[in-house]
Amino acid sequence: MDSAPVRVSASRREAALLVVATGASSTIQDAGRPGFAHLGVPRSGALDRPAADFANRLVGNRRDAAVVESLLGGLTVRQTPDVDGVSGRAGRWVAVTGGRGPVTVVDGPAGRQVGYDEPVWLPAGAELRIGPLVAGLRCYLAVGGGIEVAPVLGSRATDSLSGIGPAPLRPGDTIRVGEVAGAPAPVDVPARRAATGLRLHPGPRPEWFATDALAELCRGLWTVQPDSDRVGLRLAGESVARRVGELASEPMVLGAVQIPPDGQPVVFLADHPTTGGYPVVGVVAEADLWQCAQARPGERISFRLDP
């Protein structure tokens, strides 16, 4: 998977974030690049879309601004000196959403704990440190103006399957930040979200499964496997019965619950391959996919039928 790393080395006059630490994995994400599946290109984009959107709203960005998706936290960035064009102050508004972990702003010798799910002022020269996540799997960092690496096929998202898009962040990277578009939204309060189970729509090939396959899936106990990633949430539990054999390659959709020969479901996420040969028993409602982005290995997840 070749992809030229798209790193912009910012001049000192431009706003930028210096990446100090990346934790397990930090990638740039946005709304993704739908529209190229017929060329074999996954849509990619932020795995927990509502959390990424919320982070952008909090700092006054447009919805399609790029953010940093941090797996398990551990991300530290430093704001280079720059003036926020809207407020006239040196620094940027930032916000951390999604998974939960300690967030600290370190400015000179002092560090202070700040909140998540709210705009935080990051002065020029200060560091934002996201500690290890204690809940959830992925958190999102938005900065006023948005991350401005060069888009590929119209998007700044890193596709872990094909390698398209910017390379994963490394310590020492300087990522350019755009012009501030708007003021932060401090009164925006997210709806409390609870992982209430993945609502399922029927898949396109019921004849490959038992007639009560969806009900069985909903009754079953499913454990998130450690090899889950941005391509798919891999679940272990009682085998889902299906016809032996393979389908001729057919197109796949986001949220498709694919049943491989071993009967263990895989829920397709943002970097899923565009075609596949295993039958799909159901499709997870798009509004519930964020739960797949936040479910930790070892946690249980359940399905329920969409009424």
Place this chain on the structure above:
Amino acid sequence: MQVREYGPSALLVEVDSAGEAAALADWLRRVGERLRCEEIVPAARTVLLDGLRRAEDVARWRALLETWTPREDRPPGPLVELPTRYDGPDLERVAGLWRVTPAEVVARHTALEFVSAFCGFAPGFAYLTGLPPGWVVPRLAAPRPRVPAGSVGLADGFCGVYPSASPGGWLLLGRTEAVLWDLSSPEPALLAPGTRVRFVAVG
């Protein structure tokens, strides 16, 4: 033709062949210009319409699909010739399966005109149709962990060229130096659906 729901915002259309899927996808792109969707994706025997945000979008596409008459013809795409070195690890295996000599495998392969029916598996990986039914070969029982970029292979009635190194289970005839996927190009996929392909033996 059968139209199946694929979740609330997608339709999966089943047809009889890769050729028909390609022709249908083409037709849907042309006549469906004013209808909304995010993706029109042909595959081996199906076409996906995805990103149908509203129930009325689903209804309109369904209505349009009812006017389709099954056919495989479509306007011919551009011809691409791929210079290929026929030194692949499975050349002899294919010769055995076809009961010919390796030289005859090369002669047969280079005599065919293939057409890119659909892409999948990786960006720019095109499934090429044009192999006569009697020459279909299976995949390897277990895929190779790494197939070099540019590898030309056969499997399940298709010919394919790997745009970049990846695991792969197709039977490899040789390699081409042509660039199959180029993000600096306005048309990044060299073998986008509809492209006609001929292989030319070199070296």
